[in-house]
Amino acid sequence: MTTTIAAIDVGTNSVHMVIARVGQSGFTVLASEKEVVRLGEGAKGMDHLTFAAIERGVNAMRHMKRIADAHSATIRAVATSAVREAENRADFIDAVRQTVGINVEVISGSEEARLIHLGVSRSLNLTKDSVLTVDIGGGSTEFCLSVRGNLRFAQSVKVGAVRMTDAFIPGGVVTDGGVKKLRSKVQSALAPMAHDIARIGWDRIVLSSGTNETIARMVAAARGSDIPQTFNGYGFEAGELNSVVKTVLDHRTPAERVDLDGLDPKRADIIAAGAVILQEISRMLRATSFEYSEYALREGVLVDTAQRLGVMAADTVDAGQASAMRLAERCSVDIAHGTHVA
Secondary structure (H helix, E strand, C coil): CCEEEEEEEECCCEEEEEEEEEECCEEEEEEEEEEECCCCCCCHHHCCCCHHHHHHHHHHHHHHHHHHHHCCCEEEEEECHHHHHCCCHHHHHHHHHHHCCCCEEECCHHHHHHHHHHHHCCCCCCCCCEEEEEEECCCCEEEEEEECCEEEEEEEECCCHHHHHHHHCHHHCCCHHHHHHHHHHHHHHHHHHHHHHHHHCCCEEEEECHHHHHHHHHHHHHHCCCCCCCCCCCEEEHHHHHHHHHHHHHCCCHHHHCCCCCCCHHHCCCHHHHHHHHHHHHHHHCCCEEEEECCCHHHHHHHHHHHHCCCCCCCHHHHHHHHHHHHHHHCCCCHHHHHHHC
16 A cells, blocks of 8 residues: 655745655655745744735745645645744644645644654664764754664754844844854753753764755765765764864855855854854764654644555554654643653
8 A cells, every 4th residue: 555645844934845755664756846945034032923924925835835736745834943833833823724724733843853863764874872863954953863763862942044134133144253153052042952861861863854964965065076976974073063163154245155165055054053053962962873764744734644544554662653753742741851851
C-alpha cells in the first residue's frame, strides 16, 4: 500500500513543502517547493501577524495547494513559531482554510522538535551514539538529544534568525553593539538548556534547516573544493564555522553580503544573526565539529502523517515519546526535564 502525501511547513521565514510517495519501506520525493514569506517580519516581539504577512502566507499556501492537488496528494500543514506566538493567529488560520481549503495545524515547540528529530532520523543514522540535533529556524531553535535512537530531550527556544535580526540587527545591518547584545541574549536564553544537555552528554551534533545549510555551503565554498551534489552528512569543524561568522560580520550590510560565496542572496539580511546563534551554541557546548542533515521538519511531518494513516509502520520509541510529551503539556510539566529523566 502506498499513498502520496504533501507535508507543508509554515515557518517564520518561509513556507516549505515536500510531496512524496510513501509506503512501508520509506518514501520517494516527487516534488519540493519553497517560498520566502517572512511571516514573523514587521511585528516586534513576534506576537502579531501583520496584514501584509498574512497575505503573503495565504498566497504561498495557495501556490502550494495547486502543486499538491496536481499530484493528488493528501495535504498536512503545520505552523511553527510565528503563527503559534501570534495573538491573531486565528486570522491567518481562518484565511487559509476559507480561501485555500487547507487546515493549518499549529504545533507546540516540543512537538516541532520531535518531528524534526523524526525527519533527521530518516537521513542520518542516529542509533549508534548520543546525537544532539540543532535546527535554527526563523523564530526559534529546536534541540533534540537522542541516545542510540531513543529521544531523551526535546526543547524549543525562542531564538531564531528572523527574530534576532529584527531585535538586534534591524535591516540586516551589523553593528558591534547589536552583535554584543545578540550574543548576550542567546547565552541567557540557552544557558538552562545547555546545562541539561551537558548533563546527559552527546557524541555528535547534527544541524538542519536553512541557516545551517547556508553555513555548510559557505564552508564548502571557503574550502575551494567542488560543491557536493548533496550536503546530507556534510561535516565541518568549529574553526570553519568561526571563519564563516567573521566573514559574514565583516560584511556589515546585506548589500555587502549578497555576493558572498555559498550564501543564498535571500538570506543576506538574516544570516548574520543565524551564524552568531550557531557560534554561541558551539561555544556554550564546546563543540568541535558538526554534520548537516538535509531532512528536518517537513520530512518528519511526512513520516508522522504516513504513520497516522497506517501506510508506514510507527516508530515505537518516537510514538511513545510523542504520547509522553502530549501528556506533559496538558499537565504543564517542564518538557525538557520530563523527557530527559523519563
